[in-house]
Amino acid sequence: MLVLVTYDVQTTTESGKKRLRRVAKKCEEYGIRVQNSVFECIVDSTQLRLLEIALEEIIDPATDSLRFYRLGNNHETKVKHLGAKPALKVDQPLIF
Amino acid sequence: MLVLVTYDVQTTTESGKKRLRRVAKKCEEYGIRVQNSVFECIVDSTQLRLLEIALEEIIDPATDSLRFYRLGNNHETKVKHLGAKPALKVDQPLIF
Numbered sequence: 001m002l003v004l005v006t007y008d009v010q011t012t013t014e015s016g017k018k019r020l021r022r023v024a025k026k027c028e029e030y031g032i033r034v035q036n037s038v039f040e041c042i043v044d045s046t047q048l049r050l051l052e053i054a055l056e057e058i059i060d061p062a063t064d065s066l067r068f069y070r071l072g073n074n075h076e077t078k079v080k081h082l083g084a085k086p087a088l089k090v091d092q093p094l095i096f
Numbered sequence: 097m098l099v100l101v102t103y104d105v106q107t108t109t110e111s112g113k114k115r116l117r118r119v120a121k122k123c124e125e126y127g128i129r130v131q132n133s134v135f136e137c138i139v140d141s142t143q144l145r146l147l148e149i150a151l152e153e154i155i156d157p158a159t160d161s162l163r164f165y166r167l168g169n170n171h172e173t174k175v176k177h178l179g180a181k182p183a184l185k186v187d188q189p190l191i192f
Contacts, residue, residue: 004100034161035104037134052178056179059179061178062179063179065179067130067175068175068177069175078167079166080148080166081161083155083156
């Protein structure tokens with residue numbers, strides 16, 4: 001299924017900047033970055049749980065926010081992009 | 097239906113900062129801000145089309161990115177939040 005992960009990490013401190021980098025790096029293991037703080041991941045429910053656990057361990061729950069949106073398997077028609085940086089399709093091979 | 101609007105607006109210029117403010121202000125007419133660049137909107141297809149048109153007129157398509165994710169009507173179980181700033185339910189009255 002397609003899961004959208006969005007996050008706000010407070011980066012006013014050095015530790016915050018480090019958390020932001022770690023969150024992005026962890027998300028990169030599961031999907032592709034479509035905007036600065038938005039990742040699209042094709043995962044099953046086990047992978048999603050692992051991702052949630054990993055991210056929960058990184059963030060500071062007092063200042064940082066994480067949201068997960070499950071868009072299911074038939075997500076082709078549910079996503080619309082306008083403007084710069086059109087996204088790659090995360091569940092299809094890259095063909096150049 | 098619940099529609100998630102996410103955006104990246106390049107704010108390296110004054111006009112970019114203005115676009116960012118205008119995008120946020122327009123989204124506020126349709127939903128609630130759950131993260132810095134993420135809005136959850138309860139809209140019908142006509143309202144969604146109006147929002148898309150309005151935002152498309154604000155952004156610079158060369159530098160700014162807009163994404164719309166349609167999560168349908170049964171969205172209660174599709175959204176998970178971790179950490180700070182738990183979201184209000186956008187389609188229910190506020191009770192204090």
